[in-house]
Amino acid sequence: MEQKPRIAIDMDEVLADTIDKFIEVYRRDHNTEILLQEMNGKEFHELLPDTLNHSWRDYVNAPGFFRDLKVMPGAVDVVKELCQKYDVYVVSAAMEFRHSLIDKFDWLADHFPFIDWRHIIFCGYKIVDVDIMIDDRIRNFTGFKGRSILYSSPHNFYITEYERVDNWTNVGDILL
Amino acid sequence: MEQKPRIAIDMDEVLADTIDKFIEVYRRDHNTEILLQEMNGKEFHELLPDTLNHSWRDYVNAPGFFRDLKVMPGAVDVVKELCQKYDVYVVSAAMEFRHSLIDKFDWLADHFPFIDWRHIIFCGYKIVDVDIMIDDRIRNFTGFKGRSILYSSPHNFYITEYERVDNWTNVGDILL
Numbered sequence: 001m002e003q004k005p006r007i008a009i010d011m012d013e014v015l016a017d018t019i020d021k022f023i024e025v026y027r028r029d030h031n032t033e034i035l036l037q038e039m040n041g042k043e044f045h046e047l048l049p050d051t052l053n054h055s056w057r058d059y060v061n062a063p064g065f066f067r068d069l070k071v072m073p074g075a076v077d078v079v080k081e082l083c084q085k086y087d088v089y090v091v092s093a094a095m096e097f098r099h100s101l102i103d104k105f106d107w108l109a110d111h112f113p114f115i116d117w118r119h120i121i122f123c124g125y126k127i128v129d130v131d132i133m134i135d136d137r138i139r140n141f142t143g144f145k146g147r148s149i150l151y152s153s154p155h156n157f158y159i160t161e162y163e164r165v166d167n168w169t170n171v172g173d174i175l176l
Numbered sequence: 177m178e179q180k181p182r183i184a185i186d187m188d189e190v191l192a193d194t195i196d197k198f199i200e201v202y203r204r205d206h207n208t209e210i211l212l213q214e215m216n217g218k219e220f221h222e223l224l225p226d227t228l229n230h231s232w233r234d235y236v237n238a239p240g241f242f243r244d245l246k247v248m249p250g251a252v253d254v255v256k257e258l259c260q261k262y263d264v265y266v267v268s269a270a271m272e273f274r275h276s277l278i279d280k281f282d283w284l285a286d287h288f289p290f291i292d293w294r295h296i297i298f299c300g301y302k303i304v305d306v307d308i309m310i311d312d313r314i315r316n317f318t319g320f321k322g323r324s325i326l327y328s329s330p331h332n333f334y335i336t337e338y339e340r341v342d343n344w345t346n347v348g349d350i351l352l
Contacts, residue, residue, distance in 0.1 A: 122277070
């Protein structure tokens with residue numbers, strides 16, 4: 001059997017809309033409106049007023065934060081199609097936040113049930129042996145010798161060194 | 177900075193004594209004594225009487241099963257020393273059992289606090305880009321091009337194709 005090329009797909013800001021959740025909880029809990037269009041080149045927490053600057057860590061460390069994230073538009077259909085042509089792995093740096101492990105596991109079972117457990121990787125450093133990596137964090141491309149595809153997210157707006165996709169339609173266009 | 181060689185170290189039956197836990201729960205709950213010396217070449221559940229044959233799945237799927245496993249003798253000291261010479265990752269196929277994720281995370285924090293979250297990988301297929309892999313399951317060596325070191329466990333007793341270690345003293349002898 002011919003080996004399909006392997007892809008590693010990131011979760012936060014690639015499959016799951018984590019920034020949307022941050023905007024929502026700060027609107028709800030702190031009456032603070034963070035605008036996506038002001039976020040270019042910055043991390044979400046850098047836009048918070050000083051008094052709230054570190055509170056984002058409380059959110060990501062709490063059970064449930066990663067459980068109800070919205071799926072990025074088109075992600076399910078395109079990933080399903082990618083599975084025909086590629087050996088698809090979901091690779092998330094979930095290990096940073098203890099409770100995110102089970103939240104992310106359950107979230108994937110809900111939205112991407114066609115990705116079986118053998119193709120899910122929760123890690124820190126992404127030392128995966130794959131051919132293609134789709135990620136919004138360029139630090140995950142360090143030392144990676146395959147094809148690095150940067151998924152657009154406000155924080156990586158000004159980075160120009162990588163092949164870039166803006167959305168899942170783009171991913172389908174270049175990989176299908 | 178010179179890059180240290182990377183090692184992937186498995187958890188069950190390598191860092192953690194999962195079989196000891198199985199023996200203990202079947203003794204406690206089912207008055208069934210499984211002897212380690214009868215286990216050569218077999219999986220633990222194959223030694224169970226027919227009526228109990230599938231019950232082991234209930235144990236591994238329950239919260240807490242992987243939380244209180246004994247550490248393999250010498251593992252902590254040798255892994256600590258390995259960290260000086262190698263870039264050490266703990267790589268476990270934890271994704272098979274939902275509740276094992278947090279149990280294994282907490283277990284590692286207790287017994288191997290010097291392994292930071294960036295060096296922990298929970299996965300299914302072990303597609304890791306490392307130089308050395310220490311594992312008791314030869315299926316994890318499939319497609320791996322590095323140095324495969326088989327950690328002795330009853331189920332792999334008759335396998336002769338791999339470099340083998342019987343305990344953590346052995347690991348220290350060949351890698352330190």
